[in-house]
Amino acid sequence: MIFSKSIQTHFISGILTLLVGISAIGNSAIAQPVVSNVDIVTTDSSATIAFDTDVATTALIDYGLTTGYGSKDSSIVFATSHSFLIDSLAENTLYHFQITVDDVLLNQTVTPDSTFMTNDVTGPQISNLMIVTTDSSATLTFDTDEPATSVIDWGLSAAYDSTQADTNLVTSHSIVLDSLAENTLYHFALTVEDSLSNQTITADSTFRTDDVTAPVISNLVIVTTDSSATLTFDTDEPATSVIDYGLTAAYDSTQSDTNLVTSHTVVVDSLLSGTEYHFALTVADSSANQTVTSDSTFMTDDVPGPQISNLIIVTTDSSATLTFDTDEPATSVIDWGLSASYDSTQADTNLVTSHTIVLD
Incomplete structure (x- = not known):
């Protein structure tokens, strides 16, 4: 079959166009999608x-606590702008993730492993509080x-009136309050704050x-009888008491x-009448502080015994x-x-006031 020159020209042109198209398709088939503008x-x-x-690509996100991932979310919609909401995550935790995208010709791009950290919204937890006083x-x-x-806010009441602070970000804390009054009850409250201002x-x-x-x-008062002594006194704080006593x-x-x-x-009873006794008091408070007099x-x-009078002796x-x-x-x-x-x-064993005794 012999074609005219015009037909031959159109045929050759069509073949060339087809070859260019095939070449373009081939180039497209080996170009991987580019992932950009990742925002978390x-x-x-x-x-x-x-x-x-x-x-336009579909998209898949693998995520988890390690590079082994374990969870995923995907979209089969072809698009150039992608957004995934991953929820039910743990607070203040580092997560790993990886993005996989496929275009219509199944050209695939897998991003390297990346990470994100969920927000910390919990105040620091206080433990092992110890208070050593003087x-x-x-x-x-x-x-x-x-x-x-x-x-630490502190004072004589829960209204507080003094503050002591440590601005260092540490996990082991020590605060010293001084110039305090002895044997006094103080109120206090602690405030701790992390680097994200969680309190x-x-x-x-x-x-x-102490x-x-x-x-x-x-106010020592001593009331005696012929056989006892009652000692009363006061102390300026609750205390036990001991009396040591004797003839010396x-x-x-x-x-x-x-x-x-x-x-x-x-x-103190069962004492001798008309007798001098020595004594010392010892008082002690609940902290074992003692005073010894x-x-x-x-x-x-x-x-005195019965008084004798009018003695007459007749011999x-x-x-x-x-x-x-x-x-x-x-x-x-x-x-x-x-x-x-x-x-x-x-x-004469009779109890009388007029007495007669005969010696013979």
Whole structure:
């Protein structure tokens, strides 16, 4: 078959156009999509990953806590602008992800592993709080589960009126409060803050500085009878009390009250009448601070016996009759003999005020 020159020209032109088209298709078939403008916006529980491709593609995102991923999200819609919302994530956690895109000719691009961190919205957690006090200071040590600054607000009430701060971001904290009053209750609250301004504020708590002063004794009163002594006194703080007593300053007896009180009464009995006793008081508060008094004395009452009056002695050659009166009913006994050693006794066991004893 012989074609005209014109037909031959059109045929050759068509073949060339077809070859150019096939070449273009071939070049397109080996060009991978380009991923660009990757943008990640996170919250504490989600991440939105947006990106562009230079040609329309589907998209797949693999993500997880490691480069092994384990979770995925995908879109089969061909587009050049892509956005994925990944939710139900853990707060303040590093996630790995990888993007895979395919164009209509199944040319594929897989991005290298990348990461994002979800937001931290939780204040630091305080643990291991310890307070060591002296009579004029308090040292507070505690830990936080992430680096944080620390502030302590403190004072004599929960209104507070003083502040101590440490601006260092650390996990082990130590704050020293000094120039405090002895044996005083202080209120305090801790505030810790991480680098993202997340705060934790503790509830009001208290500590008491040490008591190093012994109780002060006042208003000592001693009431005696012929056989007992009652000692009453006050202390300026609750205290136990002990009295050591005896006939000398060596003492040999003790009476105690283990109750922590400020008004004290100690009764010592079974004493000798008309006798001087030595004693010392010891008082101790709940912190074992003691006051011991110097040696003091008291005298038990001297209770006289019946008073004798109107003594008359009538003698014969072989007898003696003694008559006398007493100011209260009383028995009577006469010890007599040839010397002051006596060797004889005569008694009347009747309780009378007019007495007669005959020696014969």
